[in-house]
């Protein structure tokens with residue numbers, strides 16, 4: 115992966131009347147990267163993508179593609195192609211005609227068009243369906259046609275707006291892998307919009323998390339999952355235990371916080387926090403450990419009572435009450451394959467939870 | 480022994496026949512029968528009193544093809560209908576796009592505006608156009624005030640055309656609106672995304688996809704225009720003969736009236752329509768491909 119920048123957003127704002135769809139976004143997407151825009155519905159992902167494609171113009175700020183300022187360049191002159199969420203295939207044309215459309219617009223010679231269409235359809239494994247109409251295809255096949263129709267133009271950047279949204283779960287998983295390997299083969303920068311965090315984590319080189327038009331964090335899947343920089347990101351990506359408190363000091367690398375009822379937790383802060391700052395402690399359920407009580411509490415340990423035990427196959431999900439207003443969720447992998455659940459934790463049992471501070475975060479705001 | 484499915488199919492067929500019989504009888508009696516009569520009349524002879532004489536002849540058709548009065552009427556009517564259709568299309572398409580692209584709550588009111596004129600009688604509306612176009616009418620009054628002077632706006636072929644376009648426009652707009660409203664404008668973005676400029680995107684995507692609306696609208700406008708006689712009489716001043724005027728005159732007012740010749744004209748008009756519309760379908764469906 116080279117380090118040159120494919121797409122740059124400089125302080126981009128998009129307003130629709132009173133709605134601020136995109137709020138001062140700064141972003142650099144590298145060449146050849148699989149980049150995801152992730153966020154809840156209405157957070158401005160589509161608006162961002164449409165501004166890159168040229169369907170909408172930014173209210174303020176600028177968009178650069180390979181260093182070229184896009185300004186008011188209309189969509190048909192931009193070096194990007196889009197895979198629409200609805201696919202937007204031309205229903206009155208065959209698959210081959212759909213794929214050929216972009217090449218025809220670029221006035222390529224007939225025989226070259228035929229060759230490239232054939233290649234593109236091979237790439238998405240649709241050979242043999244050239245003469246079908248879009249409505250004669252399954253959802254997954256239509257999706258591939260949309261992909262071929264865009265890729266055949268060798269765009270500098272491919273924009274994909276929730277391309278897998280309309281597919282069922284199984285096909286979706288298949289297409290995720292296929293899309294990822296396709297991207298690796300063609301080496302084109304992909305900007306991929308999704309509101310499915312798992313999809314973003316599996317597919318992306320880097321992820322940008324958005325909320326309410328603002329860009330909250332940009333990072334690799336690991337960074338986003340392990341080191342979310344704010345409460346929203348920690349909450350949106352994966353599951354987590356949140357505990358509110360205030361900073362009361364530091365202990366080596368760790369920041370210490372205290373809850374209103376006097377419990378103390380230690381974790382990593384993403385930035386220096388002064389004493390008295392209101393913070394949220396966050397620890398993922400799979401990072402918490404559960405031990406049998408043996409008289410004294412280990413470091414970072416808390417005594418509690420097992421409330422519920424839910425076996426879900428790969429994991430067991432346990433809720434432990436640590437005082438009358440707080441519970442902690444813990445996921446234990448079922449590594450000790452045992453059919454005898456009597457051997458396992460039982461509701462009502464006393465237990466000790468341990469929250470390793472290296473895997474816990476202290477988040478401000 | 481018939482299977483259950485066959486039994487059901489039989490029952491369905493009987494029900495269908497029962498449902499369709501009244502309609503079919505009606506059509507047979509009031510549509511097919513008159514057509515047959517007209518067709519037969521067109522090969523008959525006329526006597527000096529205007530009565531139909533049952534003496535087979537091709538003279539009626541010969542007359543139509545050889546006398547310039549009739550030949551010209553055909554050309555004039557065809558040409559006027561084509562012009563009316565094309566102008567209605569050119570006005571109606573942008574109008575339909577505008578309505579279909581308006582905010583949801585505006586579409587119905589806008590369509591109603593197009594339909595409101597239909598709440599009054601057609602003749603009344605055409606008389607209104609007389610008032611607008613007359614020598615001492617509204618437009619000429621305005622022209623006088625701004626110093627251009629009065630122009631002969633009424634009682635010519637231009638006035639006929641204006642009246643026809645006015646009367647037929649809704650029949651163009653409504654099917655166009657139906658087609659354009661169904662059109663997914665994301666497809667235009669997709670075309671632009673693939674490198675098509677506005678004109679290319681329109682010609683390659685929107686035009687073929689809204690073609691059913693164009694065809695329906697054009698046929699709806701063309702057919703009644705070809706046979707019309709009211710507008711050319713009231714606004715055109717009956718100075719030149721259109722097909723409808725001639726046929727009407729031959730049936731009702733000529734001295735003597737001549738039903739066989741009128742019937743032959745009507746039969747030929749239907750043939751012309753059939754041929755033109757088939758040609759039109761051929762051309763437009765090719766475009767769609």
Ligand SMILES: Nc1ncnc2c1ncn2[C@@H]1O[C@H](COP(=O)(O)OP(=O)(O)OP(=O)(O)O)[C@@H](O)[C@H]1O
Nearest residue numbers: 130133134135154155156157158159160161162309
């Ligand atoms: N054309 C428009 N006119 C008015 N408001 C709009 C328009 N397009 C988007 N918005 C608003 O801008 C905000 C962001 O919309 P956008 O479509 O970018 O969200 P999104 O992240 O793609 O959401 P989703 O996941 O639901 O597709 C929303 O509040 C939306 O209502």
Ligand SMILES: [Mg+2]
Nearest residue numbers: 159160161275
């Ligand atoms: Mg969206």
